[in-house]
């Protein structure tokens with residue numbers, strides 16, 4: 314949502330609370346005590362009461378805002394900033410925009426949003442055809458050497474999976490349906506984009522996971538949990554991915570020789586490379602040394618936004634990316650706690 318539209322829709326805390334209450338009711342709530350679904354709303358105390366058993370609970374219970382002391386306006390403003398601006402935003406910037414004295418609640422709020430983005434995207438699997446690759450992101454961790462905390466830098470492996478298909482195949486599908494005008498438009502848009510980017514595949518949804526190591530046994534459960542078994546996978550034939558045919562319908566490895574590498578990347582594995590480059594440079598723009606434990610939430614944010622890239626600044630409220638995030642906020646809680654990361658944040662150069 315554009316900033317001017319946000320300020321019109323949500324001029325104050327009250328308007329945010331009203332909207333969030335409506336979102337919760339529209340998604341459907343179940344009383345934790347008696348499992349009924351009718352509630353009274355007490356505006357002054359911001360409390361729902363079960364119409365059957367009388368059980369009361371606050372507006373934010375069972376949501377990402379649970380137990381937060383920040384006003385709902387801050388959560389809404391931040392949700393809009395994170396969804397309407399393409400780049401990754403630093404908590405320092407949001408702290409400045411909201412004129413907050415303390416950094417930690419703002420950092421925590423943004424990390425919780427990133428956490429629930431990952432939880433939401435874990436609800437579905439990729440299918441049909443996927444590119445799979447392992448890339449490396451520069452990270453840091455604090456290690457204790459002779460009683461002293463030392464920052465160690467390393468490269469963390471990241472499993473990148475992109476649902477993509479050859480443009481030719483999609484065009485053939487569209488051309489078989491050309492009696493419907495929307496397919497003519499889709500075919501034309503796809504051709505234009507493929508030509509502009511000079512790549513031969515079109516991408517749908519993506520997933521990225523920060524890995525403790527790059528061994529097949531470590532990677533395998535992540536692939537099994539995020540890709541349907543009837544999927545065809547394309548990889549660069551790396552030794553850690555060679556056994557993929559055990560868990561997927563088909564695995565087509567393309568060995569990367571020095572001579573072939575450019576053509577293979579462009580024609581067979583374009584999206585895992587584009588995604589990795591874009592995501593890594595987005596994180597590096599605000600972090601000098603990212604703690605490796607923060608990497609997954611940032612990957613979550615990148616994937617969540619990428620998978621909903623057509624909804625950014627959508628003119629219909631209910632389809633707007635901001636509204637997607639607020640609905641997710643109403644349905645998921647986060648376990649991220651400031652105290653678990655306090656030492657790292659204070660020692661590392663995190664923005």
Ligand SMILES: [Zn+2]
Pocket residue numbers: 344345346347348349363364365366367368
């Ligand atoms: Zn009840």
